[in-house]
Amino acid sequence: MSTQSSTVINLGTAPQQPVRSKSLWEKALYRIRQDRLTMIALTILVVLTLLAIFAPTISSGIFGVNHYTVNARNTYQPIGTPGHVLGTDELGRDHMARLLYAGRVSLGIGFSAAVLSLAIGIILGMLTGYFGGWFDDFMIWFITTLNSIPGIPLLLIINALLSPSPVTLVFVLAILGWTGTMRLVRGETFALREREFVVAARALGASSLRIMFIHILPNIISLVIITLAISIGALILTESALSYLGFGISTSEAPSWGNMLSGGLELVRSTSSRHLVIFPGMMIATTVLCLYIIGDGLRDAFDPKLSD
């Protein structure tokens, strides 16, 4: 490598424009757009979310039905009944309207519980990873203890004590669900704390809070997004399992896909009620499937080792 030869080569050519390399986010966005499976899953999820958000408009505005009117002469109508697109349930309520409203509850619970548990997990994870010391030891002891009690039994017991409304259920799920995120975030923070840019920021006099939220948080946000997608799915499944065991949201409180499905399972022995099992089950499976595929796709998209 002689300086002379490089000068010779550069002679007469225009000075090279510095090529701006793409940021992690741009690369990730690009990869996701290329990943057809993830894009399909994302589209379906957006449609399902919109259906849930506009549940009142769709059911009463377009189809002229609601999710609570009971009609004893009109029970177990099959799919395609005039006036009831997806038929009616055991009390003669419109099945489609109930599915739409249940989507609000199920997606809402999954989303809020996931966001809440992530928030707890991120804050505690960053604090323990950054400061270490006795607080770290205590938190590790605490989450080991909490994790040792199997999840479903613990939820059963707590729900039996509280008999929760949707809002309490969100809190219960969040309070029991943050430990995994905390472990992840703690590990990452631990590694990032010693990196040069953090040391530099500290040398410049940045406060601990500033380092945590301005310098470390952006570096773990991709991890957080992946966890968010997967834990929303897992929480929707947990809610449905709890409903099946009789400790979810009660049907009298609000319809959720979980309690509609488990309600339908009680009636499934008669052939006329099969649609009451098929649709809620499909809604849960589709939503969770989409969320898991998105989580998987995001993981690949953010993986720096898979650069192309």
Place this chain on the structure above:
Amino acid sequence: MTKFIIRRLLQAIPTLFGITILTYLILVAAPGDPVTILTFDPNQFNSRELVERVGARLGVNDPLPVQYLRWLLGDDWMRWDSDGDGLADGSFLIPLDADGDGEPEPPGERRGIIRGDFGTSFVYNRDPLELIGARLPATLELNVAVLVVGLTLGIPLGVYAAIKRGGWFDNSTRLFAVIGNAVPDFWMGFVMIIIFGAILGILPLGGRNDPIGFRDPYPPIWERWNYLVMPTLVSALGVIAGYSRYMRTSMLETINSDFVRTARAKGLTNTTVWFKHAFRNSMIPLATFLGPTLFSLLGGSVVIERIFSWPGVGLLLLEAVNNQDFPVVMASTFIFSTLTIFGYLMSDILYAIFDPRIRY
């Protein structure tokens, strides 16, 4: 090695202690008042004083930490009777005469959960440990079957997917794993019951044994294997999905490591490299999942046991929660949790045995 095991065992003690606190908090939060239930008599009206006196004798007025200690360690050392006249003559932490009637109370008789005294089941009027012990074989039977099926299918799937990375087989196992995780267990179970049990009629709908001609020691497993098929398949689906993914990742990591490249550079065939070098080394991380999987299946099989009416500990817990049978709830929570800790402990030890790179 022995030192490492002892150190890990000692580390488990604070966790166990934490579990007892959490379990006790459940009892504290539980609705209902045992004193009212104990003193309730349909034939007569019980005065407030009586209820209060019985409560005081039972120790409901003691500070919470003392009550916790009594639950944990028993109360035979808190109030004792050294001359054998049935009345206590010495006490520690709690008053000798708790109800204030001027006479000392009878000595404490509880041994505390640490000595295996979980009280008496409200519903069955029996020792919770005895109830759990009676249900444990059923759960173990199911879980061992699930592990065997899950591992014999999950591991080869993962290995093959890793060898054929990016091919159609890899993609379809990935899709299968995601679908297997996304479908609710109980829905899958119900669909199977309808198809194989109700429509085709080739498998029993649920239970562990033919209820007609029931014999108390269960008949050997080969006489009732058909009861095991559906619960095992539904429960194993998650294990297959999980293990095939882990195995694939682990196998890919080993295939890309230096020693495998060296082996290939020396001219060994692909088959030898994959199965003699890569496969054996990629099994190491899996060993660590084994313990936790076995024990988490123990506690997590509530849903499966409910669908197939499998008479295991999960179903016992569900019944106990429904009946507010708190001694049983607490005993099973405590035992599940202890087993989970034990599972983690076992996996750490296995890891240290299998992987000589680990220093202990």
